[in-house]
Amino acid sequence: MSINIIIYILAFIFGAIIGSFSNVVIYRLKIAKNGKANINLSGRSKCPHCKKELTIFELIPILSFVFLSARCAKCKKPISWQYPLVEIISGILTVIPLYFLGFSNIYAYLVILILYLFIVIFFYDLKNFIVPDVALYPLFFLILVFDIIKLAKHDVILLNLFIGTLIGGGLFLILVYFSREKWMGWGDVKLGFLLGLLLAYPYIIVSHVMAFIIGAVISLILIGFRGKTLKSEVPFAPFLVLAATITLFWGQMIINWYFRGF
Numbered sequence: 001m002s003i004n005i006i007i008y009i010l011a012f013i014f015g016a017i018i019g020s021f022s023n024v025v026i027y028r029l030k031i032a033k034n035g036k037a038n039i040n041l042s043g044r045s046k047c048p049h050c051k052k053e054l055t056i057f058e059l060i061p062i063l064s065f066v067f068l069s070a071r072c073a074k075c076k077k078p079i080s081w082q083y084p085l086v087e088i089i090s091g092i093l094t095v096i097p098l099y100f101l102g103f104s105n106i107y108a109y110l111v112i113l114i115l116y117l118f119i120v121i122f123f124y125d126l127k128n129f130i131v132p133d134v135a136l137y138p139l140f141f142l143i144l145v146f147d148i149i150k151l152a153k154h155d156v157i158l159l160n161l162f163i164g165t166l167i168g169g170g171l172f173l174i175l176v177y178f179s180r181e182k183w184m185g186w187g188d189v190k191l192g193f194l195l196g197l198l199l200a201y202p203y204i205i206v207s208h209v210m211a212f213i214i215g216a217v218i219s220l221i222l223i224g225f226r227g228k229t230l231k232s233e234v235p236f237a238p239f240l241v242l243a244a245t246i247t248l249f250w251g252q253m254i255i256n257w258y259f260r261g262f
């Protein structure tokens with residue numbers, strides 16, 4: 001086996017372990033009505049049904065879920081698919097930046113950390129319809145470091161960062177302000193600004209358009225299959241971070257493809 005394959009496998013395992021911690025954050029983080037976040041990280045994870053404390057063998061990322069056949073060892077109630085899903089996605093998103101950007105590329109490691117926060121935002125908003133600030137602060141910090149390095153390496157110009165940030169959050173700011181948070185929330189505005197700061201112009205446009213398209217398609221599917229109405233709350237941050245992730249890796253390709261016929 002080549003040394004690269006071994007590193008990719010180790011990277012995947014590392015990512016899956018981080019994913020297992022992300023699951024804890026996604027499940028235990030509570031945000032009060034006044035916006036105060038509270039997370040209790042003490043105590044072992046328990047089965048949500050019978051409160052049985054999980055042993056070390058029940059906490060192995062992905063594998064425990066498979067060996068337990070997706071059921072609690074004691075009460076046999078089903079374990080949520082979200083656990084292994086987050087761990088697998090976290091593993092894959094650790095490998096992808098290393099694969100595309102290379103082991104010696106500082107961007108790869110920053111992108112991996114950014115993607116870990118994207119995963120938390122994706123699943124937390126999906127479950128609770130709120131973008132947690134506790135994930136946005138470290139995201140802001142990582143994106144700042146990312147941008148400073150990009151500016152220093154002349155991989156982006158300041159003007160494009162500025163325009164990207166304005167576009168990234170500006171449109172949502174107007175939407176939220178005039179709809180009084182009916183169509184989307186302030187969390188989406190903050191996230192929008194951060195994604196603009198991350199992707200810069202013109203990529204932020206690609207990302208946001210893609211988020212709207214994915215969001216519209218998924219909403220129509222939900223309306224068709226689940227009898228949700230147009231008024232049902234659909235979280236938007238998952239589409240935003242999904243589109244931003246795709247744009248981070250394939251943004252240039254998408255732009256080239258789109259303008260090929262012009």
Ligand SMILES: [Zn+2]
Nearest residue numbers: 047050072075
């Ligand atoms: Zn149980």
